[in-house]
Amino acid sequence: MRFSKLFAPTLKEKPADAEIKSHEYLVRGAFIRKVTAGVFNYLPLGKRVLDKVWKIVREEMDSIEAQEMLMPIIQPAELWKTTGRWDDYGPTMMKFKDRHERDFTLGPTHEEVVTFLMRNEISSYKQLPVTVYQIANKYRDELRPRFGLLRAREFIMKDAYSFHSNWESLDEVYQNMKKAYEEIMKRIGLKYLIIEASSGAIGGNESHEFVSLAPIGESNVLYCDKCGYQASDERTPYVGKYEEQEEEERPLELVETPGVKTVEQVADFLGVRKEKIIKSLLYMGREGMVMVLIRGDLELNEEKLKEYLNDQSLRMATPEEVEEEIGVPIGFVGPVGLNKDMKIVADESVRYVKNAVVGGMAIDRHYRNANLGKDFKVNEWADLRMVKEGDPCPVCGAPLKGTKGIELGHVFKLGTKYSEAMKAYYMDRDGTMKPLIMGCYGWGVSRTISAVVEQYHDDKGIIWPKSIAPFQVVVIVVNMNREKQVKLGEKIYRKLLEGGIEVLIDDRMITPGVKFNDADLIGIPVRITVGKMAKDEKVEIKKRYSSEKEIIRSSDVASAVRKILDEYSPPVIMDEET
């Protein structure tokens, strides 16, 4: 490719909306351009990188005998209603109506569509197992699209689905998929962790996330140096012991607390520790309102609650809903004297709080000395607290450590959730109808590009690993007015092309500074500079991430390029202010 012909309008200045390096460099380097919030054009350079990632993902999928297919972006509402996800997934879906007022969505994922397909086409165990995948656009109406390709509304994902007649078969594909994902991470060159993304408590619902490490990542990872435990904070059970408080139960007392609502304020106002307060949170779910209790100093883990109540539509009740249902403004709601027939679920921590402070069930009132059993009851107990860095490892008890990352891959044993909801049955060897056993496996293809830039850049721009660089080599002709340089540059360019190397020749009629800066910004691994020494048939060769330059004879270029590419391994950036 000739730079003079390449559509790559690079930018000198940082775009106003870029907060993180990957966003800034991908825009400045002319890889992407925003069309509207969370929706992007991929320019030629961006498309080249995307294709590289795409190819690696495809090869790894093919290697485990997953079969590529293509599913529609437009999906009818009916499919989503049969699984209940039209409401569960709800606001994140891009919905629209056709001219006949029928509801549709732009697919955020494809479980429904693929299960629908298999329901119609799979009738016998003899057709199983089967694994299919696609690499295609996905649509999610994110609350707040941000960080360029990292949280986009339109993005590219590889999604695979497997179908089985037994759990052993599912496990086999699941393990293969994990290996394939590790291969993808390694081939691209990302530093990553595989983390548990399931409670692992009941049933066979196993799940793992593949997280690319980055300080700006939105996944909180907890890990244990001692035993190797790694998991998402959302899925880490709390295994610490609570201490029984040796304290005499005092009589319940209603106190005035004007305008005092938050745990913080209550603790201050009444002069008690947050540990003595019990927070009463109200959630709306499929079966109405639920009261959730947790100790004042702890954070509720909403994922655990959703899982425990088996209700993905769960959300915090609005202040209006609380007023309407309970007749008391939020901040003063509590379990004492709750005359509504409402389920009360409590975190284990609540069991051990003696003489607690709780909402007074009247405006500007709180109760002191509320005690479990005597003053209020709890219907159900569960582990609902958010585990933090420093809490004990659920496996070995050592203090957990924390880090952050970008979720790139997610594998999940779905079991029969979708097949049962959509009545996707096959006939087994024994002549009975059984629901298909399923697994699903996602990989964020476009997001991978950002994750790579987060790990591979410096203050001049991107430093692509050679596996996904848009070009392997850039040939810079320093002075286009010097015939010697132009001729030698062209000769080298042609030679490398013939050798099957992806090479870009910078033949623009501009000053060399621009060329050097663009080469750095775009992040091409090997740079060959054809300058003053062209008259002696010599050129300079340099790695993107190194300041060392080597002078070589032009006849040695092909072998020098091969050698440098062989040993090319840029350093990973793990910590940096963004």
Next chain:
RNA sequence: CGGGGCGUAGCGCAGGUGGAAGCGCGCCUGCCUUGGGAGCAGGAGGCCGGAGGUUCAAGUCCUCUCGCCCCGACCA
């Protein structure tokens, strides 16, 4: 959805109290220059996001609207 901010040239931005639309970069022409985003000279480019209003007069004030960005949206 709540709070805050911003929409002025392709990009980044400036335009007190209303009174002739500007700067830097980029772009075009010419000269000159060519090892880290050159220099000089000339030039093109704007419905000041949109609609309504106040006024003799609106980029500027008011109302509405659309879009974008940031923070929060889970602690009651």
